[in-house]
Amino acid sequence: MTTPIKTFWFYFKPYVYPVVKNHNVLLLNTLDMNAVIFNDEPEFTRLVERMLEPEAFGVVEITSDSDKYTQCSIFIDKVCDHKMGTLEEAGPGIEKPVVLTPYHLRMHSVTKGEIRKPGSNITLVIDNECTKNCTLCEAYFKQFKCCSKYGDIAFMDVQMVRDIVQDVSADGPFVINVCGGDIAMHPALGEIVEVLSASAVKSNYHIYYKNCTGGFQSIVPPENTVIIADFPICETKHLEPLERYTFNFILTNKEDLQSCRDFVTGHNIHQFYVSAVDTGMHGDFLKENFFLLQDGLVCEAGRLPFSDRIRIINNHYFYRTFILPDGDVCGSSYGNTVGNMYRNPLTFIRDAINGFHDEIWNKSRDNTICFNCLFNYICPLLSRYDFPEPRFTIKIDDHVS
Numbered sequence: 001m002t003t004p005i006k007t008f009w010f011y012f013k014p015y016v017y018p019v020v021k022n023h024n025v026l027l028l029n030t031l032d033m034n035a036v037i038f039n040d041e042p043e044f045t046r047l048v049e050r051m052l053e054p055e056a057f058g059v060v061e062i063t064s065d066s067d068k069y070t071q072c073s074i075f076i077d078k079v080c081d082h083k084m085g086t087l088e089e090a091g092p093g094i095e096k097p098v099v100l101t102p103y104h105l106r107m108h109s110v111t112k113g114e115i116r117k118p119g120s121n122i123t124l125v126i127d128n129e130c131t132k133n134c135t136l137c138e139a140y141f142k143q144f145k146c147c148s149k150y151g152d153i154a155f156m157d158v159q160m161v162r163d164i165v166q167d168v169s170a171d172g173p174f175v176i177n178v179c180g181g182d183i184a185m186h187p188a189l190g191e192i193v194e195v196l197s198a199s200a201v202k203s204n205y206h207i208y209y210k211n212c213t214g215g216f217q218s219i220v221p222p223e224n225t226v227i228i229a230d231f232p233i234c235e236t237k238h239l240e241p242l243e244r245y246t247f248n249f250i251l252t253n254k255e256d257l258q259s260c261r262d263f264v265t266g267h268n269i270h271q272f273y274v275s276a277v278d279t280g281m282h283g284d285f286l287k288e289n290f291f292l293l294q295d296g297l298v299c300e301a302g303r304l305p306f307s308d309r310i311r312i313i314n315n316h317y318f319y320r321t322f323i324l325p326d327g328d329v330c331g332s333s334y335g336n337t338v339g340n341m342y343r344n345p346l347t348f349i350r351d352a353i354n355g356f357h358d359e360i361w362n363k364s365r366d367n368t369i370c371f372n373c374l375f376n377y378i379c380p381l382l383s384r385y386d387f388p389e390p391r392f393t394i395k396i397d398d399h400v401s
Helices: 042-052 067-071 073-081 106-112 158-168 189-197 214-219 254-267 283-289 306-313 346-364
Strands: 007-012 016-021 024-029 034-038 059-063 085-089 121-125 175-179 202-208 225-230 246-251 272-276 321-323 328-330 337-340
Touching (some): 007 042, 034 073, 042 073, 073 085, 175 189, 246 254
Parallel strands (some): 225 246
Antiparallel strands (some): 016 024, 321 328
């Protein structure tokens, strides 16, 4: 009698941090900081790599008659036995799972070229006078939606942008994020783009998708544009072809997550990341689906308030500098003002912002758990700017599975 062919979905738990290096796989359980390691297993490696492709949303489909199922059965069984993953049988009426991996989150971007040191990442809030009624959270996504004035100035002066660029151009790798309200409303946006384009500074322009009109597209190239989108997404024809842009999807609940997967697969989007927003109504969803947001983490990040852990995964925790249109310089998106570009010398601004970041970092550090943590190059608790080289190096070959 022929055994019927079955289809399975395999995926990791959201608290598992997977690492692939050469033909080796390490899975770290942040609930207990135990790890499962597989050395010199190319089939296992390829399976995990498929799961970590952003558009896969953490799930691979396997049939019981496939070579993949036979070759990876030991891996799958061990992962499930350690409660690090799930093998779920597909069937009529059963919806395919949607899973977020840590690699969907912006926190991982610091391992891809962004140097972690105070002041190496500036956000210019060039326009805090916004007539658009966005649905983003004003308290958290201040750099994307600022509808309150600071002083009498609503738009950032272009000369201040020039001064900032001149000051930082000799500092090596540098990132400037241009955000704030509807940046397309800035009367001198084209001039700001010219100033930044002529420098060695890497610039990213963040704009809410409803505000990305034809005029904006003619000024800012798509490859430098981050489109912020929340769900449900309305008309996007003015952004087509969508694959030219990087998307930052804002997720608040389970329906958003499903809609995000459908939008990504339906429009063939490859460059994207997700951010979590806590509206106060879907905390259970965030804890069940986002890396590092679980309760009871043994990882040192578990000692931080839930709101701070959200800031970590969204990459809005340490080493960000916000400059507002009136010249105020802040050490976080919550408006901790340390100086003013018009009233204080640049040397004072530098020392003040660096001192602010150092103070926050020193208050948070705890070597008793963190010293040898695998996350020491991506977690703000450990990502010191004075490391001679990235410490995020995992010598899996030295371990025995």
